Amino acid sequence: MTRADESLIRDDDLRTKLEEARRRGFAFEQMVGVLVTTQKERDQAHQAEAAKAAKLAAMPRDRRRRFQAKEVIETEGPSPANLRYMPTPLAICGLPYKALPAESLEFERTQGRMAVTVTAGKLRAPDGRRVQQPVPWGPKARLIIAHLSTEALRNRSPIIETSETLSGFMRDMGFEPRGGARGNIEPFKEQLRALAACRMEISAWDGKRSGTVDVKPLEKVELWFGDHPDQTSLWPTKVAFSRAFYDELEKHALPIDVRVLRALSNSARRLDLMMWITYRITRLQTRLVLDWHPLKDQFGEGYTRDRDFRSALVEDLAALKELFPKMPVKLTERGLEMEAADASALAIPKRTLIS
Incomplete structure (x- = not known):
């Protein structure tokens, strides 16, 4: 040398x-x-x-999140500790993607022989007024429900203990609290209040019989916060689901990996598409082709032209396949083609929290 x-x-x-x-x-x-x-x-x-x-x-921020989540999922693999749960009817039918007009106080979405109808309610303000809340909408509402549902199932109780502050609660779900006009604190509060005030009607039918569960998901919660998200005096340390909602959750809860939720946390449509595909492909017995028309009924909120919807769905599915490249789902001229898959292919272990 x-x-x-x-x-x-x-x-x-x-x-x-x-x-x-x-x-x-x-x-x-x-x-x-x-x-x-x-x-x-x-x-x-x-x-x-x-x-x-x-x-x-x-990379754009959202794509960077997906890239990093994919790496972590591939390195660490599935784990029950990473599971979160959505009530299956909400996972299948979903909430609105965007805010409804102020005068629209009811929203309904049907999927197959199941429907979810959400009706906006009112909350009592500290000055005694009853203030109308909107129909809950967007990704934050979905992530709040998933977080609270998971905590309830983990503790096998409709009573959920939360972090001591709003900031802590947001961080538990993967949100870094940001104040100001463009921050996420006020929109987050809005969705908590909307969920606290609303009622949900969950219906199913088979042509001969039908059944409906009419529930107020959050039975007890105080949600008139102070100006600072780290205040403890105005933030409840316990939230209670109604017994009827909790009973339905125990019977019908869809698991999804929290890393996936966080990677898709800026898009309600992509969250819904991921949960819907998870539900479908883990229950399929044979290959399924779903036509573009029912796809638009399910995921086309906000699109009037078929061409625009198809283009958007191509992008949405591509985002999901960045997380799970081998997910057996593809879009063709006929529609969405799906094949059966083991839940572990979506980072969901066979043995879940609910056993």
């Missing part, structure tokens, strides 16, 4: 080993070769990390 070879060794710990080998004199050239190889391997690893960091920095 020459001094030129020695010059390739730059890291301090490797230079220290080089000098130790020089002092010993024994097998010095062999040690230089080992250290040069180690340095090259480190350099390649650093270059790969730098390239990855540059790639991530160039």
Whole structure:
């Protein structure tokens, strides 16, 4: 080995080993070769990390979240600790994607022989007024329900203990609280209030019989917060589901990985599509093709032109397949083609929290 070879060794710990080998004199050239190889391997690893960091920095925020979530899921695999649960009717039918007009106080979505009707309610303000709340909507409402449902099922109780502050509660769900006009604190409060005030009618039928459960999901909660999200005095430490809602949740809850929820947390449509596909493909016995028309009925809220909806759904499904590239679902001219899959393919372990 020459001094030129020695010059390739730059890291301090490797230079220290080089000098130790020089002092010993024994097998010095062999040690230089080992250290040069180690340095090259480190350099390649650093270059790969730098390239990855540059790639991530160039990605839009939502895609970066999906890329990072995919890596974590592939590295760590499925785990019951990462599961969250949605009431199955809400996972299948869903809430509105966007805020309804102020005069619209009811929303209904049907899927197959199941329907969910959500009616906006009122809450009593601290000054005694009853204030109309909107129909809950968007990704935050979905993530709040998933978080509270999971805590209830984990504790096998309709009474849920929460973090001591609103900030803590938001962080538990993967939201970093941000104030200001464009922050997420006020929209988060709005969805909590909307959920606290609303009623839900969950219906199913088979052509001969029908059944309906009419519930107020949150039976007891105080949601008139102070101005600061870290205040403890105005934030409830317990929230209670109604018994009827909790009983339905125990019977019908759909598991989904929390890393997936967080990766899709800016899109209600993608959250719904992910949960709906999860429900479908883990129950299929044979290949299924769903026509574009029912797809638009299910996921086309906000789209009047078929062409625009199809384009949006292509993007939405591509986002999901960034998380799970082998998910057996694809869009064709005929519609959405799905094949059966084991739940573990979606990072859902066979043994879930509910057993």
